[in-house]
Amino acid sequence: MIKAVNLTKKFKSTLAVNNLNLEINGGEVFGCLGHNGAGKTTAMRLILGLLKPSSGQALVWGKPLSKHPELRQKVGVLLENDGMYDNLTATENLEYYARLFMVDNRQNKIKRALEFAGLTERMNERAGTFSKGMRRKLGLVRAILHDPEILLLDEPSAGLDPEVQKMVRELIMNLAKEQNMLILLNSHDLDEVERICDRIAILQRGEIVACDSLESLQHNSKEPSCEITLSGTQQASAAKSVLSTLEYVTRINVNEKRVTVSLNQDRVSELLYKLVSTGIKVEEVKRISRSLEDIYLEIIHREENRQ
Amino acid sequence: MKSIIIARKEFRELLKNRSTLLTALAVALFFSFVYSMAITEEAAEVIIPVDGTIFFLSVVLGVFMAFSLTGHAFYKEKTDRIIETLLSGPITIRQIWLGKILGVSLLSYILTLLAMVFMIVIANVRSETLVFPRMPVVVHIFIVVPVFIGAFVGLNGLAQLALGMRENRFVGFILFVPLFAGLYGIGMSIGAVTEITWLYIGLTFAAAFLLICLAAFLIRFLSKERIITTLS
Numbered sequence: 001m002i003k004a005v006n007l008t009k010k011f012k013s014t015l016a017v018n019n020l021n022l023e024i025n026g027g028e029v030f031g032c033l034g035h036n037g038a039g040k041t042t043a044m045r046l047i048l049g050l051l052k053p054s055s056g057q058a059l060v061w062g063k064p065l066s067k068h069p070e071l072r073q074k075v076g077v078l079l080e081n082d083g084m085y086d087n088l089t090a091t092e093n094l095e096y097y098a099r100l101f102m103v104d105n106r107q108n109k110i111k112r113a114l115e116f117a118g119l120t121e122r123m124n125e126r127a128g129t130f131s132k133g134m135r136r137k138l139g140l141v142r143a144i145l146h147d148p149e150i151l152l153l154d155e156p157s158a159g160l161d162p163e164v165q166k167m168v169r170e171l172i173m174n175l176a177k178e179q180n181m182l183i184l185l186n187s188h189d190l191d192e193v194e195r196i197c198d199r200i201a202i203l204q205r206g207e208i209v210a211c212d213s214l215e216s217l218q219h220n221s222k223e224p225s226c227e228i229t230l231s232g233t234q235q236a237s238a239a240k241s242v243l244s245t246l247e248y249v250t251r252i253n254v255n256e257k258r259v260t261v262s263l264n265q266d267r268v269s270e271l272l273y274k275l276v277s278t279g280i281k282v283e284e285v286k287r288i289s290r291s292l293e294d295i296y297l298e299i300i301h302r303e304e305n306r307q
Numbered sequence: 308m309k310s311i312i313i314a315r316k317e318f319r320e321l322l323k324n325r326s327t328l329l330t331a332l333a334v335a336l337f338f339s340f341v342y343s344m345a346i347t348e349e350a351a352e353v354i355i356p357v358d359g360t361i362f363f364l365s366v367v368l369g370v371f372m373a374f375s376l377t378g379h380a381f382y383k384e385k386t387d388r389i390i391e392t393l394l395s396g397p398i399t400i401r402q403i404w405l406g407k408i409l410g411v412s413l414l415s416y417i418l419t420l421l422a423m424v425f426m427i428v429i430a431n432v433r434s435e436t437l438v439f440p441r442m443p444v445v446v447h448i449f450i451v452v453p454v455f456i457g458a459f460v461g462l463n464g465l466a467q468l469a470l471g472m473r474e475n476r477f478v479g480f481i482l483f484v485p486l487f488a489g490l491y492g493i494g495m496s497i498g499a500v501t502e503i504t505w506l507y508i509g510l511t512f513a514a515a516f517l518l519i520c521l522a523a524f525l526i527r528f529l530s531k532e533r534i535i536t537t538l539s
Binding site for chain 2: 011045048049050051052066069070072073075077079080081082083084085086087088092096097099100101126152
């Protein structure tokens, strides 16, 4: 449904998106990760047809959205701004977008959307009086009011409290699974991306430096992690001191008598030998799956070193 | 149809913006009051000054109203970045632009009309005879003025969409001050002494129509990229 072919965008001397290639299908939740300025928002704007590619193509259902307003009818967006007018009430805002998108059965859908967002009691209050979280929720229901087939979300959970974040996550997963909706998500929230995305692309300086499912990214990770169980908490502290002297250890987390260690080389046996030889009593060692945060940092640092 | 939806939203939103609305209304009523007092002060035969004053004041006030309200429809939508959401929808730049022109122009025109009615009422109260503008001026009020307001909103809106936020702060002065001063100067020179004929009305309409055509022509060169890359 979404296809980017050698997509490149250059602003004067800055290469914002560089030779991006990707394909995303219906029912898939696709997450884009990257630092500020990595090219996530520019890529989304190129897909939406808000920017013209310097070269390559961004196609939705095989066509560029910029030239096909009728296709944009089937796309929902929640960008950095919620798209809400401060002087209009929640209902008026939704009504406006419902009319623009020619939504059938408008009143019922607006009512249900406000119920879902928990804003029924404040439906006649101006959006300008809402908190950031309330506006974000209103923006999200606005984006799906017309039952889009593709949903593009830029930092959907920004400014939301944990309870609402959970609600948003569940909504995104339901939309993808039950309505076969394609969801493209830009986020800084690694935890959110890890929980809900089927595939993840990591962008750096406008380029995709990794793109795969979380499992594959974990499998391909060159930096192993292991959890070491020691005989007691004092032993754990001692182990931390020893481990912190090893140059191939990148991160150490101590939780009572368990120590989680991230390495930048596969030297677990060497690490164990070091601990045992210094008299530390190791009860158990197991390799563990790395979190998305570990993988993300590994890839970003690797690419930085390469450049 | 989509332009009408946008026009309705703009109109409704502007009506809810009380401070701007009241300021614009106060300015309109103040000027119409001052001019109605001035034209009935000395003249025994007031119909020519009334015609002339309505002729130029309706345009000047219309432009002023349009200037006051255009920023809320165009510039603010850029500073708030709502325009990005709107452009992502099934709607073209031209539809957005047209909708905003209709919404802003309608309210600007209503305020101008109110000011003109107010002026005529005051002139009647102060005059010994019944004062009512003649046919060319009536046509001017109901046909030429709305076109003139629409042309100004269109050009100003186009500039606000196309220019960066810094440039936008100056464009009002670059576009508005010379226009306002020019209109005011021309109006003052003809208002009190010249009989408003169909020729004047025709020339003014032609100027307004040309301006609106110019704006409609220029909008085709405005791209989404231009709008997006000039957001704050």
